[in-house]
Amino acid sequence: MRVRLTALAATGVAAVLLTSACGSEGGGSSPGETSGGSDGPQVGVILPDTESSVRWESFDRPLLQQAFDDAGVEVDIQNAQGDASRMQTIADQMITQGVAVLAIANLDSASGAAIQARADQAGVQTIDYDRLTLGGNAEYYISFDNTRVGELQGQGLQQCLGAGPKNIVYLNGSPDDNNATLFSQGAHSVLDAVSDYTVVAEQAVPDWDNQQAATIFEQILTQQGGAVDGVLAANDGLGNAAISILARNGRAGQVPVTGQDATTQGLQNILAGSQCMTVYKPVADEANALAEVAIALVNGEEPETTGTVRDDEGGRDVASILLEPQAIFRDSVKTVVDDGFVSAADLCTGEFAAACTELGIS
Structure with a gap:
């Protein structure tokens, strides 16, 4: 398995994803439409806080927003501000809005797993972003090694x-x-x-x-x-x-x-x-990889990954994209x-x- 990261330069995600974001030509709902209709977000992303690193609001949020905007996919990006209860509330709201895919950078594995269980019950596919949720049930994990x-x-x-x-x-x-x-x-x-x-x-x-x-x-x-x-x-x-x-x-x-x-x-x-x-850690690569995986799932496609990561607590292997960090x-x-x-x-x-x-x- 592999991911086409060369196609996901910081300004290039739209070229990879535009075709899949256009939907079907026939009548009825296209795979990209959620139960909430075209007016609601198709993808929800919850960032963890503003304290652990400036990256979340300074880099991840604008990069993710741009990637989804370029692909024409409605996304709702929110920040839990370091509060697990707040993250749960945001997740519930996104699920109620009808997102097809929910990506989280968890605050801890226990609260993250609870969110993913709730999403699974509602038929919402989940992605672990940057942090693996031990004991969770995310279909995909995107991070650096x-x-x-x-x-x-x-x-x-x-x-x-x-x-x-x-x-x-x-x-x-x-x-x-x-x-x-x-x-x-x-x-x-x-x-x-x-x-x-x-x-x-x-x-x-x-x-x-x-x-x-x-x-x-x-x-x-x-x-x-x-x-x-x-x-x-x-x-x-x-x-x-x-x-x-x-x-x-x-x-x-x-x-x-x-x-x-x-x-x-x-x-x-x-x-x-x-x-x-x-x-x-080039966050543009990570954000664009998340966008590619999320949009593939919205469109009923199987994303390409680079391998798996073991979740011993959950007793499972999680399909993953692990990017290479650089010493500076x-x-x-x-x-x-x-x-x-x-x-x-x-x-x-x-x-x-x-x-x-x-x-x-x-």
């Missing part, structure tokens, strides 16, 4: 730390996010093999909350008497929280810190030398700008302008 994300973080931290005895702290993502588990597993697979490295503390950050992350890391740094040489932070937000505490202690730039999501803040930290690296260091920040993921105008402000000039970012 999250174990690989963790491996890249581990390799990046090792590259920045170098050889010799090092004390490492892990700031993992939310304990109820399966992706966070995979990130940690991937990082451990790399760093645990380095005999000179010692994990002196490891803690998950509930709800990916950056303020909690700062408190947690400050406590760890105090408990260790400052003897921390590297921080495996699961994303840029958690990484920046650690950097803020290191800066308060006069050690920003002395302790390598990892990240993920290639946010403007994370990239600026890399330019400033206070963050070692980040992991770039100082000398490759330009890649993210060239892709249009972050603009030079936003990145190269004030104190970061000189670094951008040095790296040819404009």
Whole structure:
């Protein structure tokens, strides 16, 4: 199985999907019409929050909206704002509206599985977006290779730390996010093999909350008497929280810190030398892959996938599209700008302008 991702460039999803979005020429309802009629949304997408990452509203929402608009398919995109009850309410409303397909980036597997069970009862097909719902019943899962994300973080931290005895702290993502588990597993697979490295503390950050992350890391740094040489932070937000505490202690730039999501803040930290690296996940590819799968389902077609992912809790294999993440260091920040993921105008402000000039970012 494969997915035609080359046809899904950030501006190109319409070319792939336009034919299937046109519907049938005969009388009656076309496959793309829902029970609510042509006036209602055919696809519902629920994003998780605005706190765990800026990506959801800054990138996923506009990219998804554009993809469905280009294909002429009505979509309803909402954000649960970190509230599982709110996500359930939104899902119920979308199901009542008559969506044919519901895609969610769950807040936790238990609430996500409940939403998918409700959708299944109503005959609505479901897709897991970015996060696999353990014990759920989504027909498809679209994400990046999250174990690989963790491996890249581990390799990046090792590259920045170098050889010799090092004390490492892990700031993992939310304990109820399966992706966070995979990130940690991937990082451990790399760093645990380095005999000179010692994990002196490891803690998950509930709800990916950056303020909690700062408190947690400050406590760890105090408990260790400052003897921390590297921080495996699961994303840029958690990484920046650690950097803020290191800066308060006069050690920003002395302790390598990892990240993920290639946010403007994370990239600026890399330019400033206070963050070692980040992991770039081209969200345009992920959003367009979701659009292709959802629209295929709306039209009664079988989407193309790249393989399966095992859901041990549900005892099943989920047809999946897993995309490849990229490690970003100082000398490759330009890649993210060239892709249009972050603009030079936003990145190269004030104190970061000189670094951008040095790296040819404009």
